[in-house]
Amino acid sequence: MQSSNFEPQKIVCAIIVTFNPEGSVLKNIVSEIKTQVNTVVIVDNNSKNIDSVKDAFHGESNVEIISLDDNFGIAYAQNRGIKHAKNKNATHVILFDQDSAVSEGFVDGLISCENDLLKSGVKVGGVGPAFYDRETGKTYPATVYRGCFIDRVDLVDEPVVATFIIASGSLIRISVLDDVGYMREDFFIDFVDVEWSIRAKTYGYNVYINPLVKMEHSIGDQRIKIFGRMISMHSDFRKYYISRNAIYMTRLPYVPFGYKVRVILFNFIRSCVGVFISESRKSSIKSLYRGWMAGFSHFDANKNWR
DSSP, X not given: OOOTTXXXXXXXXXXXXXXXXXXXXXXXXXXXXXXXXXXXXXXXXXXXXXXXXXXXXXXXXXXXXXXXXXXXOHHHHHHHHHHHHHHTTOSEEEEEOTTOOOOTTHHHHHHHHHHHHHHTTOOEEEEEEEEEETTTOOBOOEEEEETTEEEEEOXXXXXXXXXXXXXXXXXXXXXXXXXXXXXXXXXXXXXXXXXXXXHHHHTTOEEEEEEEEEEEEOOSSEXXXXXXXXXXXXXXXXXXXXXXXXXXXXXXXXXXXXXHHHHHHHHHHHHHHHHHHOSXXXXXXXXXXXXXXXXXXXXXXXXXXX
């Protein structure tokens, strides 16, 4: 760990969730992040190449691997990592995807931002980086929901309160997770970070984007422009979880009504577009239908994820 501004009492554990990762890409993110944190924990969702992953980091003093015996989803894997970090007396976790890319000073920048916000007297749920599209170089604005509508707040030089922060690159204190609860494992993959951010808000915590720390990001398997706006499209596998979890979101009592209306409307539109451009429309329709039906099945909206 190399950072002159890193306060000794802060113990940061980076959690990287993997599923059939590309070896060289994973090696790069671990190399970039391991000098910025106390421990890197790779939680693997039963990858076919887990043996090569283990070999790649054999002997690394601050890199640990938790190998799961099935693909339990990103939320479950994140929770396993969080609990492991807590057992190692970590004060913070920082979450990453297997293809994340960070620069020098990334963690230090998030820690400094959190320090400043806490000193100002606000309750900080988490701090995430500003994201920019790896293809266009454009920085995404912060997303702030106001009823059924969205304000897209440009990021300049001050932290911005957002409705949610993307999980990858987000810094969260263990004490906040103990208070708010962990990630909803029944969501498996999609909406996990959105749901947690909204839930944190009900406990009085805001989540922030630090515009001074940036990270590459690419959403979806395909992006198309409709009426001048880019819409992310996804595989049939993801279509199932997106459609199911959109309905799950509407069943959570703490999710604002305006967000529920918007998420249903826009996911319906995205679903129609996805079917229209799909090379296998029958398969896409089947995935969406299964997702919608599952969304109305048994769901414990009030389960305490601790």
